[in-house]
Amino acid sequence: MTATDLAIELARTAATAASDKLATDIAIVDVSDKLAITDCFVLATGSNERQISAIVDAVEDKLRAAGHKPVRREGERDGRWVLIDFVEIVVHVQHAEERVFYGLDRLWKDCPSIPFDDQDSDRSAELRAAAPGANEDVPAENADRPDEA
Numbered sequence: 001m002t003a004t005d006l007a008i009e010l011a012r013t014a015a016t017a018a019s020d021k022l023a024t025d026i027a028i029v030d031v032s033d034k035l036a037i038t039d040c041f042v043l044a045t046g047s048n049e050r051q052i053s054a055i056v057d058a059v060e061d062k063l064r065a066a067g068h069k070p071v072r073r074e075g076e077r078d079g080r081w082v083l084i085d086f087v088e089i090v091v092h093v094q095h096a097e098e099r100v101f102y103g104l105d106r107l108w109k110d111c112p113s114i115p116f117d118d119q120d121s122d123r124s125a126e127l128r129a130a131a132p133g134a135n136e137d138v139p140a141e142n143a144d145r146p147d148e149a
Contacts, residue, residue: 003030007039007088008114010068014091015116017062018044021055023093027105028114041108042091045099049079055093056082 003011011028018026023044032039042059046052053076060070063086072085081098084091092104099105 001032002112003032003039003114004088007032010063010066010086011040011042011089011114012116013062013066014042014059014086014089015044017058018042018055018091018093021046021051021058023051023055024096025099026116028116029108030112030114031108034108034111038085038088038090040089040114041104042089043099043104044091044093045096046093047096049095052079052082052093052095056084056091059091059093060084 008028015026015028023046025043025045027041027043029041029043030039031041044055046055056073056076060073063069068086068088070084070086073082074085075082080095081102082093084093094102094104
C-alpha cells in the first residue's frame with residue numbers, strides 16, 4: 001500500500017509552507033506500509049524555538065486554507081519538537097539537536113521518500129537569493145575557511 005494522492009498533496013503543501021519559513025532538511029516519508037494511523041511524515045528542522053513556532057503556524061495556516069485542520073498539536077510549549085497530526089499526514093518540526101538525537105530519518109529509512117524540491121517555494125527561493133553572499137562563488141576547498149587578511 002502506498003500513500004494516497006491526498007496525503008502526498010497535503011505533505012507537499014506542508015513542506016512548502018515549512019520551506020517558506022526557511023525550515024531546513026525537509027523530508028517527506030511514505031510510512032503507509034508500516035503504520036495504519038497515517039500515510040506520510042513530513043520532517044523539518046528549525047534553528048530555534050521561534051522559528052519552529054513560525055514553521056508550525058505556517059504549516060497549519062496553509063493546510064487550514066486548503067480545508068484541512070489538525071486533530072492534534074503536541075510539544076508546542078517546549079518548542080523543541082512540535083508534532084501536528086492531520087490524520088493523512090503527521091508533521092514533525094524539530095530543533096536540529098532533537099532531529100539528530102531522535103533520528104526519525106534513520107528510524108524510517110526503509111520507507112520510500114516522496115520527492116520534494118524546496119526550491120519550488122517562491123518565498124524560500126527569494127530569501128535565500130537575497131541572503132548576503134548568496135551570489136558569490138566560493139571554491140569548495142575554501143568554503144569552510146574564514147577570509148584571510
